[in-house]
Amino acid sequence: MHAQCEFKSASPCFKIGIFGASGSGKTTLMQSVAGLKKAADYHLYFENQHYNSFADIKHPGVYVGADAPLFEHLSVLQNLELAQGKTYSGSRFKRSNKSSGLDRESMLRQIIERFEIAQLLEQYPKSLSGGEKQRVALARALVCGKKLLLLDEALSALDWPRRMHMLNQLAHLCAQHSISVIMISHSLQELAIFCSHLMHIDKAKLIDAGETEHMLPKLLAGQTDSSHFDEPSIAHQHWWTALDVHSPIPQTKEALIQWEITGTINEGERRLIYEKASLSNTEQASNRKKFVIEASDVSIAKSPLSDTSFINQIPAEVLVINQLSDAVIIEAGLSGQRVFSRISNASMQRLNLRVKDKIWLIFKALG
Amino acid sequence: MTDLSLFTALSLQDWQAIRLTLSLAFYTVIILLVIGLPLAWIIANYQGALRPVIETIIALPLVLPPTVLGFYLITAFSPDTWLGQLWIEIVGGQFVFSFTGILVGSIIYSLPFVMQPLIAAFSSISKGPQLSAITLGMPFYYRFWYVVLPMAKPSIITASTLGFAHTLGEFGLLLMIGGNIPGSTQVVSIALFNYVETLEYDAAHRLALLLMMFSFISLFLLYKFNRPKYLLTDE
Known part of the structure; x- marks a missing residue:
């Protein structure tokens, strides 16, 4: 050796x-x-x-x-x-x-x-x-x-x-x-x-x-082996396995968000986001945080939702639209960072999204 | 026969043999630990080509008939060899028929019983915890004192007890080197043999029971108490 x-x-x-x-x-x-x-x-x-x-x-x-x-x-x-x-x-x-x-x-x-x-x-x-x-x-x-x-x-x-x-x-x-x-x-x-x-x-x-x-x-x-992504839930792993068989667009495997709280989020929403992320410690909330979010855990709305259980909403802008065979991956800009969202073709048609559209990103799960 | 009558019935010569046996076993263990601890550490960290040879030499007394060991020792230390001359110059007397002679013999005879547990313990420590201590930046004396020795403690106790109990049971080697001189080389096992030879079975019984008790108690104490509490889980 x-x-x-x-x-x-x-x-x-x-x-x-x-x-x-x-x-x-x-x-x-x-x-x-x-x-x-x-x-x-x-x-x-x-x-x-x-x-x-x-x-x-x-x-x-x-x-x-x-x-x-x-x-x-x-x-x-x-x-x-x-x-x-x-x-x-x-x-x-x-x-x-x-x-x-x-x-x-x-x-x-x-x-x-x-x-x-x-x-x-x-x-x-x-x-x-x-x-x-x-x-x-x-x-x-x-x-x-x-x-x-x-x-x-x-x-x-x-x-x-x-x-x-x-x-x-x-x-x-x-x-x-x-x-x-x-x-x-x-x-x-x-x-x-x-x-x-x-x-x-x-x-x-x-x-x-x-x-x-x-x-x-x-x-x-370079990833063709879904085993590298063993942390998210079993359902997603299953989904990745299926994706690998078809035409893998690897960027959709995960969305990386670097949370730096900026003025784009109002006070009430920011507090809720951190609660959702199970960061109860107030000291931690003041630090710079990083999360990993599955693209399929990010939904998109054209206007802020008021009557929903999803309370984590952040305004963003559509940057790139990737059409997959069974879904659409939206690449959205958020405070200078990129977030991936995976939505169905039906949702895509309904929302009729275009590049540079103003949208609201809705997070189903954090942390 | 009650325990009390066992002890009152022992002769002065028996007591001499008991004292001699215990001091022989005591010195054997002490000297083996002094030599064995550093030696075992060196061997445990040595991975060279000679390691099997060293391990074989250490294990030899386990399988050799004590008479072979005894024969080689008295030949090597006979007064017409340079080793024998050196011995006489340093110790001031002959190798055979002396307490120091049987002490050397029993050190070699009990060597594997002390060395093997120590080498095994140090080998396992030198891989994991020793490397952790090095990467944490602990100097050698510090990690030897606070990590290696405390972790090896159960094995050191095992080695000492086995060495002690094994020395109590020596016979052939001691007979060859030391003969049967009361107060100088006649240990309990030899005194027992003596009684059997002269058909004094009651006296032989007493010494046999005594050796049995000594060995049983030391091994029992070892297995009963030599389990550190940190190794016990909550289950």
Whole structure:
């Protein structure tokens, strides 16, 4: 095994996603970059430092794998404290980039709160579920003080809403503590909503790399295997399977919305949207959020609806109309972003939509 | 025969044998742990071509007749070899018929019982938790003290108990090296053999029961209490 890879960080706080099918060498690549794979030749440039040694504790990155091997003889809290360098006996080990004890305390408390692991602190890893273990493992990696997170399917055991929640919290923490992330996932949706840059690898080779918004259409177009979209409900999976048999127009597989609340939405509607997204925490609502929405979960109306159960309505503009054999995919512009909506041919005829029409997007489900 | 009568009936020579057996077992375990812990760690992290050879050598005392071991040891340490001369210079006496002699013998004899659990424990730790600790940036002494040793604790206790109990049961090797000198090399198992030879079955019974009890209790305590609570789930 001889993996050679080179990362050069462009910005001080970057989020790179690595996408590839199973067996494409993602984990090998990540473990090599983390310096945990013997006989792997890697070169990591991070904050103007060059790293290429094996099992080096001065390596800037902390690797978090899907199996989340916690220290089983320690409780969750002790796991976190040990990683932070503060042991249960009270001593600390020195770190080059150590922050003050007070900062560490508040960071620990903040992470426990954001990752919702307060009720797990006294438990031992053996009694945790797979998803709980992954949350603790991620928290432990964050508190250790390193500035580069290497996440290898690190949230794969979490259900989709919880995973979205964790990614949002993680994005917030990374921004606050200037932590960079390289993330591996077989889920394009997960990468798309978190990462600023995407790398596509296959058979241990880099196929393509670039900014997420440029990479995403290409990656979606390359998808013929619906298994990459395993997070949405079973009904949609079924629908995708059917679509693949006919003529796949991959852009319709998902619509990505980057919610930045702007003046186009009035106060009442904005509040309702966040409630719908099950974001009860008021603090979260003030942050920038990202959601994944299935195109079929977005309906279209020509005027705002008043007597309906759909309360998430946002004004938008029709940009592109894609005619499929059994449906129409509307690409709508919303505050400078693009949203896909899948409507039936009958609806299309009834609405008689044209490019540049003003419409209302109605969201059936969020988060 | 009640327990009380068992102990009052023991002769002075029996007590000597018991004291000798316990101190032999104690020193054997202590020395094996001092040598075995670092050695097991090195072997657990070594994946080279010589690993099967090392594992074979460690496992050999399990299958070899004790007489083979004993024969090689007394040959190697006989006073006309350089090893025997070195031994006499350092220890100040002959290898055979001495307590230090049977101590060396029993260290080799019990080696696999201590080393194998330690190597197994360290091997499993060095893959997962050890790598986690490295990637979290913990220095070596820190992860050895707070991660490796605590996680290996049940195996260290197992290794010590097995080493101790196994030393209690040594016979052939000790007889070959140490002979049968009361107060110096006559351990309980040899004293027992002595009684049987001289047809003193009551005395033999007492020592046999004593060894049985010792072994039973140490193994029972091991299996009963050597389960850390963090390994128990709520089920």
